[in-house]
Amino acid sequence: MTMITKRFATISAIALVLLTSCTKDFEKINTNNNNVGNALPESLLTPAIYDVVGRNNNRALRLTNELMQDHVTVNNGDEIHRYIIRASESDYMWNNWYLQLTNFRDMYNTATALNQTSLAGIALVCDIWVSSLITDTYGDVPYTDSNKGKEGLSQPKFDKQQDIYASLFLKLEEANRLLTINQTLTDDQIALDPLYGVNVPVNAVAGARSTATLTLWRKFCNSLYLRLLMRASARSETNAATKIQEIVATPAKYPIFANNAESAVLKYTLTAPYVSPFNTYRDFDFSGDNGLSEFFLNTLNNWNDPRRAKWATTVGGTYLGIPSGYASGQVPERQSAYALTLKNEPLLGNIINYPELQFLLAEAALKGYITADPKTYYDNGVTNAITFWGFTLPADYFNNPTLAW
Numbered sequence: 001m002t003m004i005t006k007r008f009a010t011i012s013a014i015a016l017v018l019l020t021s022c023t024k025d026f027e028k029i030n031t032n033n034n035n036v037g038n039a040l041p042e043s044l045l046t047p048a049i050y051d052v053v054g055r056n057n058n059r060a061l062r063l064t065n066e067l068m069q070d071h072v073t074v075n076n077g078d079e080i081h082r083y084i085i086r087a088s089e090s091d092y093m094w095n096n097w098y099l100q101l102t103n104f105r106d107m108y109n110t111a112t113a114l115n116q117t118s119l120a121g122i123a124l125v126c127d128i129w130v131s132s133l134i135t136d137t138y139g140d141v142p143y144t145d146s147n148k149g150k151e152g153l154s155q156p157k158f159d160k161q162q163d164i165y166a167s168l169f170l171k172l173e174e175a176n177r178l179l180t181i182n183q184t185l186t187d188d189q190i191a192l193d194p195l196y197g198v199n200v201p202v203n204a205v206a207g208a209r210s211t212a213t214l215t216l217w218r219k220f221c222n223s224l225y226l227r228l229l230m231r232a233s234a235r236s237e238t239n240a241a242t243k244i245q246e247i248v249a250t251p252a253k254y255p256i257f258a259n260n261a262e263s264a265v266l267k268y269t270l271t272a273p274y275v276s277p278f279n280t281y282r283d284f285d286f287s288g289d290n291g292l293s294e295f296f297l298n299t300l301n302n303w304n305d306p307r308r309a310k311w312a313t314t315v316g317g318t319y320l321g322i323p324s325g326y327a328s329g330q331v332p333e334r335q336s337a338y339a340l341t342l343k344n345e346p347l348l349g350n351i352i353n354y355p356e357l358q359f360l361l362a363e364a365a366l367k368g369y370i371t372a373d374p375k376t377y378y379d380n381g382v383t384n385a386i387t388f389w390g391f392t393l394p395a396d397y398f399n400n401p402t403l404a405w
Contacts, residue, residue: 041111041119045126046194046273048103052130053266053349054277055096061278061286063089069324071290074334078289081324093137101130102147118185118214121178122193125221128171129351132228135164143167165232169243172225176254179218185210194266194274195220195351215255220264222247222254223357230360233369241369248361248370257354260388266349278343286343291334297321303403306391310345312336347389355385375405 065071066080073081108123134141143164145156184207190197196216226247233240247254257263268276278286292312297319300308308319313336320335342348358381365374382403383393398404 038110039106041107041114041116041123042189042192044103044107044110045122046192048100048107049126049194049266050273052097052100052133053351055093056133057277057348059093066290066324069293069295071296071338072293072322072324072326072332073289074291074322074331075289076328076331079328081326082328090138094134097130097134098146101127101134102149104130105147116183117178117181118183118210119189121175121181121214121221122217124171124175124178125217125224128168128175128221128228129224131164132168132224135161136231162235162237165228165238168228169225169238172221172228175221176218176225179214179221182211182214185213195264198267216262219255219257219262220352223256223264223352225254226256226357226360226364227352230363233364233367241367244364244369248364248372257357260354260384263353263388264351265347265353266351267346268344268349269346270344276344276348278348281343283340286340287338290337291322291332292319292336292338293324294321295324297336303397303400304394305386306394307386307389310389310391311339311342313339353388355381355388357381358384378405 063080063085066073066078067083069081104123104126108120108127111117111119111123131143135143139161140158141161141164142156143159144167145153148156185193187209190209190213193213196213226244229238229240229244229247232238233244247256266274268274268279270279282288297308297312298321300312301319312319314320315335322332322335326332358377361370361372362374362377362381364370365372365377379398382398386393386397
């Protein structure tokens, strides 16, 4: 071997040793130990709830309220009030609901891995809520295999709606169980709860604050349970009536809303992160193209309903609506419209409220699922639907035969 060859071999060997030394710890050296691998589960809650509620409000203003004849567009090219809906409308909620469902499931998985049962229960309630919105809107949808893009599953199978509902009922039982464990939430975790964290007295001791918060989440869970059971109650195979009876008969095991204050509402403020999505709308974008409908306002006028002052503007001191379904090219002149104060109305962030629960129980009693007077639940629902908005029930309100039981 020549001197040059020996030197080359020596240099190559040294280089190999150095290369091995440099690369064997390369990944360890270049890992930032200050980074958190997964987001804290509680940090996912507010952004996801805020986004879903905001998207729901956007859809309500754009689509649902016109379908339900709350308002009518005065834009001749918009034909939702004639039940002509663009196919693209279905994509908006599909994409956004599934996006946030991923966050709720990530929250659940992370909380479970950290053995944080209370946060896992909260995440599961939110999963059920959004999953029910998806299947109630679209029917058979991806469910069991959905939201598994990280696992490389890009084409999940579609599940039948009846199977999805069966799974949701099991999840509701599990969510109630997890919340019943009553694992204490920290003050920081409670502060990140957008629904009930603000309702708990700040001067309460930590354990009491946590218990109060988790009790409200259990009431949300089981009130949602009754909503879904009533929707499936016509199908005998669901045994919904039996479960409804059990929930109503055992409030210690299945607590439900007892008043308006316990309703699941994301209350908008003028401070981030709870600013209403309508806050930045121009006045015209919020209500300039819409007039409230005759059906909606004539009904409220007939009832002399005090909520008109919150929801509608007047024309010459009168609440006036316009007809839905007017012929193309025959656009009526807009009359009363949405009050612009609704752009920042705290109660628009509604998910499920106490009046709805009372109407569900009235229906359950009427159908014989529970032994109770449906009129009692109905009257309580009507009363609280008014007080929910900050008004007092007029003394003669139930004298009107068009709304009295």
